[in-house]
Amino acid sequence: MNKIKIDPAIADSIKKFTLPDYLGFGQVMGPVMASCTYENGKWSELELLPYGPISMYPNAKVLHYAQEIFEGMKAYRVDGHGPYIFRPDENHLRFNRSAERMAMPHIPFDLFMQANLEVTAxxxxxxxxxxxxxxYLRPFMFATEEALGIKPSEKFRFMVITSPSGSYFSTGGVSVLIERHGARAFPxxxxxxxxxxxxxxxxxxAIKTKQLGFVQTLWxxxxxxxxxxxxxxxxxMAVINNELHTPEINDSILEGITRKSILTLAREAGIKVVERKMDINELILDIKAHRCTEVFACGTAAIIAPIDYLAEETGERIPLRDNEGKMALVLREMLLSIQEGRASDKYNWIVPIEPKHL
Ligand SMILES: Cc1ncc(COP(=O)(O)O)c(C=O)c1O
Structure with a gap:
């Protein structure tokens, strides 16, 4: 393990912190953060600090050219088990894939793990x-070099902040607006x-989706x-003829760790998994003909969230027959019981954390 500098002020910041009853998602910030910097081709010593503001020059490259990447993962501590972090090694791999694409330095595995594990401990x-x-753990890295030239930064900061969080969708089912005009990503x-x-x-x-009365945008x-x-x-994901269908990964889709885990669990449960190009108009026909009975969203924040209906900008709604989300709920329980330490972790997805005190 690398050396780590701990600001003694974190003791006070932890002591003063109280968990509110209602958490929501990403609204309450945890009392400790980790930080280190990259300069002259090297990462500095990791520091643990009380959560608080950071200072930066207004010409830091991130503020102009958006050289920034992040990750999202969760530590669970239910029924006296844990804390456990779910598959952080996968987040590390994806962080470095993102770093490469955005002309940023790789972060070594040990440093990434140490930052997340120490903050959680x-x-x-x-x-x-x-x-x-x-x-919820949010590791992120951003360009701090003070210069306005459009060139990759040579200075970066890596941080981990946390947010005690409840479920992503607070009430009711999820509705999804099909975005037929704009694009999020391109080949x-x-x-x-x-x-x-x-x-x-x-x-x-997202603004349009909300104005029309729906919850999520489908790209x-x-x-x-x-x-x-x-x-x-x-x-x-969609359940079509009792098979689990999901768009195959390409360079305009973020490969979710929840997606990957669900596909493993579904195969284990004997469910046929189909990764393919999914034509939206075919899916609508499948829903209308009741071949497609469930559609759901999956990700670290939402875990698995059944979708009640797809919608068009015209206001047309395409409801799912089984909006109770039968397969979705079975898979959700399979996944959550591993994440919370209630089921055996045969894939070694869980990293247990030993709590630490100052
Ligand atoms: C664009 C996008 N797609 C998919 C996901 C799901 O990924 P994961 O399951 O790793 O959280 C996320 C969340 O991280 C995301 O931001």
Missing amino acids: YSASCVPKRSGESL GGTGYAKAGGNYAASLQA LDGKEKKYIEEMSGMNF
Whole structure:
């Protein structure tokens, strides 16, 4: 393990922290953060600090050219088990894939793990304990070089902040607006990277989706506007003739770790998994003919969220017959019981954390 510098002020910040009863998603911030910097081709020593503001020059490259990437994962501590972090090695691999695409340095495995594990260990008392709740971990890296030239930054900062969180969707089912005009990503672009700019590009559609009374945007491929890609922060799955169908991965889809885990669990449960190009118009026909009985979103934040209906901008709604989400709920329980330490972890997906105190 690398050396780590711990600001003694984190003790006070942890002591002062109380978990509110209602958490929501990403609204309450945990009391500890990790930080280190990259300069002259080297990462500095990792520091643990009380959560708080950071200072930056206004010409830091991230503020102008969006050289920024992030990850999202969760630490669970339910029924006296844990904290457990779910598949952080996968997040590390994806972080470095994103870093490469955005001309940023790789972060070594040990540093990535140490930052996330130490923050979680010192924040153990802040991990909520009710089923479905967790400590959301947000590792991120951004360009800090102070210069306005459009060139890759040579200085970066890597941080981990946390947010004790409840379920992503607070009430009711999820409705999804099919985005037939705009595009989130294109072949050759940055869609497969978890780069902040991709999310900025999805926000205009998010406003439209909300104004029309729906919850999530469903993106189609940027070229033909025909094949389903994903939601702005989740992957997409459908149950068709009792098989689990999902868009095959390409360079404009973010390959979700939840998606990957669900496909493994579904195969284990004897469900046929089909990864293919999914034509939105065919899917609508399948829903109307009741061949497709369930559609759901999956991702770290939402875990698995059954979708009640797809919608068009005209206001047309295409409801799912089985909006109870039978297969979705079975898979959700399979996944969550591993994440929360209630089921055996035969794939070694769980990293247990020993709580630490100052
Ligand atoms: C665009 C996008 N797609 C899919 C996902 C799901 O990925 P994961 O299951 O790794 O959270 C996310 C969330 O990270 C996302 O932001």
